[in-house]
Amino acid sequence: MNSAPLMAIRGLEVTFGTSRVVHGIDLDIAAGEALGVVGESGCGKSVTWLAALGLLPGMAATSGSVRFQGQELCNAPRATLENVRGRRIAMIFQDPSSCLNPVRRVGPQLVEAVTLHTNLRGDEAKTEVLRLMELVGIPDRAARFNLYPHEFSGGQSQRLMIAMALAGRPDILVADEPTTALDATIQAQILDLLGRLRRETGMALIFISHDLGAVSQVCDRIAVMYAGRVVETGAVTEIFAHPRHPYTVGLLNSIPRLDGGQDDLLTIPGAVPDPSHLPPGCAFAARCARADETCATAIPPLRGDGAAVACWHAALPNPSLREAALA
Amino acid sequence: MMSFALTRLLRAFATLMLVITFAFSILRLSGDPAIAVLGPMAPAAALNAFREAWGLTEPFWVQYSKYVLSIFAGDFGDSMRDGLPALPLVLERVPATLSLTIPSLILTLTIGIPAGIVAALHRNSLLDRTVILAAVAGFTVPSFVVGLVLVLIFSVTLGVLPSGGQGSWLHGVLPIITMSTVSIGLVARYSRSAMLEVLNAPYIRAASAKGLKWRDVIRLHALPNAILPLLTIIGLMVGSLIAGSVVVESIFSWPGMGRLLIISVAARDLAVVQCILILITVLMVCANLTVDLLQAWLDPKSRNKAHA
Numbered sequence: 294m295n296s297a298p299l300m301a302i303r304g305l306e307v308t309f310g311t312s313r314v315v316h317g318i319d320l321d322i323a324a325g326e327a328l329g330v331v332g333e334s335g336c337g338k339s340v341t342w343l344a345a346l347g348l349l350p351g352m353a354a355t356s357g358s359v360r361f362q363g364q365e366l367c368n369a370p371r372a373t374l375e376n377v378r379g380r381r382i383a384m385i386f387q388d389p390s391s392c393l394n395p396v397r398r399v400g401p402q403l404v405e406a407v408t409l410h411t412n413l414r415g416d417e418a419k420t421e422v423l424r425l426m427e428l429v430g431i432p433d434r435a436a437r438f439n440l441y442p443h444e445f446s447g448g449q450s451q452r453l454m455i456a457m458a459l460a461g462r463p464d465i466l467v468a469d470e471p472t473t474a475l476d477a478t479i480q481a482q483i484l485d486l487l488g489r490l491r492r493e494t495g496m497a498l499i500f501i502s503h504d505l506g507a508v509s510q511v512c513d514r515i516a517v518m519y520a521g522r523v524v525e526t527g528a529v530t531e532i533f534a535h536p537r538h539p540y541t542v543g544l545l546n547s548i549p550r551l552d553g554g555q556d557d558l559l560t561i562p563g564a565v566p567d568p569s570h571l572p573p574g575c576a577f578a579a580r581c582a583r584a585d586e587t588c589a590t591a592i593p594p595l596r597g598d599g600a601a602v603a604c605w606h607a608a609l610p611n612p613s614l615r616e617a618a619l620a
Numbered sequence: 621m622m623s624f625a626l627t628r629l630l631r632a633f634a635t636l637m638l639v640i641t642f643a644f645s646i647l648r649l650s651g652d653p654a655i656a657v658l659g660p661m662a663p664a665a666a667l668n669a670f671r672e673a674w675g676l677t678e679p680f681w682v683q684y685s686k687y688v689l690s691i692f693a694g695d696f697g698d699s700m701r702d703g704l705p706a707l708p709l710v711l712e713r714v715p716a717t718l719s720l721t722i723p724s725l726i727l728t729l730t731i732g733i734p735a736g737i738v739a740a741l742h743r744n745s746l747l748d749r750t751v752i753l754a755a756v757a758g759f760t761v762p763s764f765v766v767g768l769v770l771v772l773i774f775s776v777t778l779g780v781l782p783s784g785g786q787g788s789w790l791h792g793v794l795p796i797i798t799m800s801t802v803s804i805g806l807v808a809r810y811s812r813s814a815m816l817e818v819l820n821a822p823y824i825r826a827a828s829a830k831g832l833k834w835r836d837v838i839r840l841h842a843l844p845n846a847i848l849p850l851l852t853i854i855g856l857m858v859g860s861l862i863a864g865s866v867v868v869e870s871i872f873s874w875p876g877m878g879r880l881l882i883i884s885v886a887a888r889d890l891a892v893v894q895c896i897l898i899l900i901t902v903l904m905v906c907a908n909l910t911v912d913l914l915q916a917w918l919d920p921k922s923r924n925k926a927h928a
């Protein structure tokens with residue numbers, strides 16, 4: 294990581310009323326990379342990226358720094374954020390069917406995005422919309438241009454949302470659990486689509502998911518989050534082969550395997566702590582077999598370069614990596 | 621769409637029949653028109669002659685079927701007080717009532733909806749709290765209290781506006797304000813919650829995420845969606861304004877349908893009361909029917925169902 298990152302998040306904190314749900318996130322996003330963000334429900338995956346784009350409701354207090362190509366986005370004026378959204382950083386969401394305005398036709402909603410981000414107007418804008426619909430694999434485009442959102446399936450709606458996101462030719466696409474609401478075959482198609490689009494357009498992809506399997510399919514790098522913190526980051530292959538944080542180990546063990554069957558499925562014991570009653574030390578300590586007194590009293594910092602882990606008792610890094618670092 | 625319209629029409633007709641039946645029975649069971657019209661001291665012979673003349677001695681069911689049949693023939697009966705046909709007597713009062721209800725409806729929509737929407741857009745601000753407070757005050761204080769307070773201030777104390785009767789447009793000011801406070805309050809509150817619900821919808825966040833300016837998000841995605849549920853409320857408002865005219869016209873001695881209703885009920889003037897109730901029902905049913913059809917036509921989901 295020698296060139297300046299496309300996007301740099303430093304010490305991002307988000308508080309709803311009295312409960313802090315994101316506790317200082319540090320992340321770099323390089324141009325064109327695919328970063329997977331994983332973690333159990335409620336660990337702050339969505340909030341982190343909504344905060345980065347200023348999309349949280351007014352009662353959320355955000356602090357820290359989010360820089361896109363050097364431009365500060367955290368608590369930036371509305372006009373700055375509006376110029377970045379869609380054009381530099383686009384975002385798609387978990388529930389595609391409710392992300393399109395139900396009382397307006399789909400075509401005009403896409404045209405809206407195209408006219409917002411390009412100089413195309415009228416028929417040209419419509420042609421561009423049809424091109425985008427083709428790009429994301431919507432069949433029978435001309436006829437479906439004038440349909441309403443409820444006339445599309447969940448998978449097709451997500452394709453439409455992706456088409457809308459592509460209208461601004463963004464540098465980063467944040468996909469917040471884009472396949473969670475879809476059934477398995479459709480999930481795989483959307484994952485393929487996202488992977489293909491990334492290769493074709495060269496945009497960076499932030500893929501938020503609690504499905505490590507899906508993440509390993511589309512991403513180069515993973516950030517594992519727990520209770521509002523990043524607890525481990527690294528290359529996908531490294532993390533799968535040598536997970537260092539006990540939470541990552543737990544997550545990997547809970548991926549269902551084709552050969553294993555339900556009995557072999559290990560789940561992490563215990564539950565995610567309530568964000569408003571976090572322990573003074575490591576938030577994972579109560580569920581961790583390696584925990585000791587240090588873990589109960591002091592929060593482990595995220596240490597390491599490129600591959601980093603936040604644990605007082607992290608497993609040693611992969612020996613070959615260590616040698617490579619020494620050489 | 622056709623079958624939808626047809627079921628709505630049938631339902632409207634059923635409502636009308638229910639009101640006719642109800643008005644007919646209650647009035648007949650709750651007092652003797654002969655005594656009400658001729659007075660309690662009238663001789664028994666005169667009372668009997670009166671009952672005979674108005675067909676009140678016939679069995680209930682005979683009276684009822686005769687009445688319903690004559691309504692469909694366009695005959696609403698005669699007023700018992702002066703023997704004139706009831707329908708023209710009532711219709712001649714309609715313009716006076718409309719001259720209060722239509723301005724009130726316009727005021728309700730032009731003040732209530734914007735106030736609610738602005739409050740929702742500035743949720744939890746001082747402005748929002750003020751609107752909520754005013755709205756709740758508006759629809760909880762009974763309109764006769766509002767009317768009397770207004771008369772005390774503007775007619776009795778300041779002497780700038782007339783306290784009753786019909787003459788210049790100034791006579792309409794206090795009745796119209798009195799009549800619209802309740803509905804402005806209700807509409808403001810409903811608009812606020814309809815708008816808040818829309819603002820929380822995922823498609824609003826998605827519209828912001830694609831880079832639309834906040835102003836355009838509101839204009840293109842929030843307002844059209846918030847108006848849809850409001851249509852129902854607007855239909856109900858028409859009804860509540862007409863009902864409100866009974867009270868308001870009595871306070872301000874306004875010669876409309878509402879005041880005629882009060883007078884006729886007191887006098888047990890059966891034909892007139894029934895005629896007014898039927899007319900009011902027809903108005904309310906028509907308002908709701910229009911709103912239902914408009915809503916079905918504007919909402920793509922129900923429009924598609926109708927095509928299928």
Ligand SMILES: Nc1ncnc2c1ncn2[C@@H]1O[C@H](COP(=O)(O)OP(=O)(O)OP(=O)(O)O)[C@@H](O)[C@H]1O
Pocket residue numbers: 309314332333334335336337338339340341350470503568
């Ligand atoms: N609008 C809000 N108001 C209050 N608390 C919120 C709000 N949005 C999120 N939170 C809280 O913030 C925490 C993180 O939520 P977030 O949506 O980021 O979780 P997530 O990791 O995306 O989970 P999931 O996998 O379920 O989407 C949760 O505890 C949640 O309750």
Ligand SMILES: [Mg+2]
Pocket residue numbers: 338339340469470
């Ligand atoms: Mg989420």
